[in-house]
Amino acid sequence: MNYLVISPFYPENFQPFTIELAKKEGVTVLGIGQEPYDQLPEELRNALTEYFRVENLENLDEVKRAAAFLIYKHGPLDRVESHNEHWLENDATLREQFNIFGAKPKHLKKTKFKSEMKKYFKKAGVPVVPGMVVKSEKDIDKAVKTIGFPMIAKPDNGVGASGTFKLTKKADLENFKEAWDGQTAYFFEKFVNSSIITTYDGLVDSKGNVVFETGLTYIHTPLELMLSRKDNAYFIEKELDPQLVKYGRAIIKAFGMKERFFHIEFFKNGKDYIAIEYNNRMAGGFTVEAYNYAHSIDLFRDYANVVTGGTVEERKFEPQYCLVATRRDTTEYVHSADDIHQRFAGKIKTVKRMPDAFAELQGNDAYLLVTESKEELDDMIAFIGETK
Structure with missing residues (x-):
């Protein structure tokens, strides 16, 4: 090969x-x-x-x-x-x-455009919110009438929260029109009043079977991060909600990708979920390390096994939470790096320096810690992120 x-x-x-x-x-x-x-x-x-x-x-x-x-x-x-x-x-x-x-270019349309993703989410029988593509001012007026405030406007072909607008009133709409180049197709959809974004992530083999599944939950939504420059923090879930797994597997089947990682975002909506976005690759940053620490595995080796016709290695340990919490060089924190190491000795797996390209959005130093306890996880989040 x-x-x-x-x-x-x-x-x-x-x-x-x-x-x-x-x-x-x-x-x-x-x-x-x-x-x-x-x-x-x-x-x-x-x-x-x-x-x-x-x-x-x-x-x-x-x-x-x-x-x-x-x-x-x-x-x-x-x-x-x-x-x-x-x-x-x-x-x-x-x-x-x-x-x-x-995957060839024709296969990527459904993973590049938010409007196309929504069609496949519907095909999978997974909840979505109303939305429409906006290419002209006429389309904007139609979206206001059809969907109504509040709305979220995102580039139809875009990554993360970049270029996103929250539209709650006519003044927001005018701000959007002033900032919009009139060329980039946008996708307007109903704003979901949820502060929890969680994911269904994993790896499919060459036949499209899910051979590894996990998920993470964001402490702050990507939109919050972009607007407020908060510290990025998220954690790998210790176990997945069966309802989320049901939706995630249905989406995987609908999209039909093979021998790839995937990263599917959902709003948590009470006890249910609303599909947001399908990413045709694993989550970025140091998430692959977080998956490995949470599950005591080596996904790099698992992937090599899958590519060569094998399968993932046997899971010998019960999963844990793995927290990824970043801190900024320019922020004054209550607790020093030494304080963090003393308080969570034995729980810190590694501290990574964020590449400059991602530091402005996500922070400079990334702490990866594991715990079996949700209470300790919450303590880690509060302690590492507490500012003066």
Whole structure:
């Protein structure tokens, strides 16, 4: 098997995907990236049979030429993957160009556009709120009449909370019109009065079967984070609500993706859930480490097993909560880093420095801690986040 990794160096915490694949018998791992070869850590260099440096990964023609060279030298590619939201469309284009297994551009429409996602959520029988695509001022007026205030306006093709507006009155609508370029298609939908966003996350095998499932709950919604610059914090759930699992599996079946991670967001609505968004990859940041700590597993190795026709390893330990809590360099906190280490000695798994590209939204230092107790989890959240 020839497996092509796009951007094997960045993000750095995804490097184990390449390293674990290289340990599998019969797998040749190739890489295309824009970092100089000498910048790659030794373990990563050793995992790559060949690395082709391009000037710019954004230049798809350059990446295609690099892939064509690797095919000429090593034979047909069996897989191409980055696991990164930013490169999903390019990954799909490469698969189509070189006839490689996996999601092609035509498959991504349902995971790129919020309006399309909603169709598949409905097909799965999962609750959604009313919404419509807005491409003109006429559409805005129609949305006000059809959906009514309050509404949320999001780019129909967008990631996270970027470019999101909360519309509660006509003045908000005017602000939106002033900020809108008139070209970007937006998706307007009914505002859900819920402060809890939770997820159904996991991995499907080459036949589309869920072989790993988990979920996380945000302390602050992504919209809150964007508007208020609060500290990002979320936790991997110790166990999943059966209703959430039922909805999540129905969505997986409706979307029909194969051999991929997934990250599906829901509003918690009383005892029920409302589907928000399907992400055709795992949650970003240090979430993969949090999954591993919560479940005492190695998802990097599990993925390598699944790609080569195997399955995930036996789960030997009961899951725990795993908290990811970030702090900002510019914020004054009541408790120092030393205080955190003393209070939660034995519970802190690691402290990571957030890449600069994500630090403004999410914070600078990320603490990953585990606990079996919801009470202790709440204490961790309050203690780490308490400001002066």
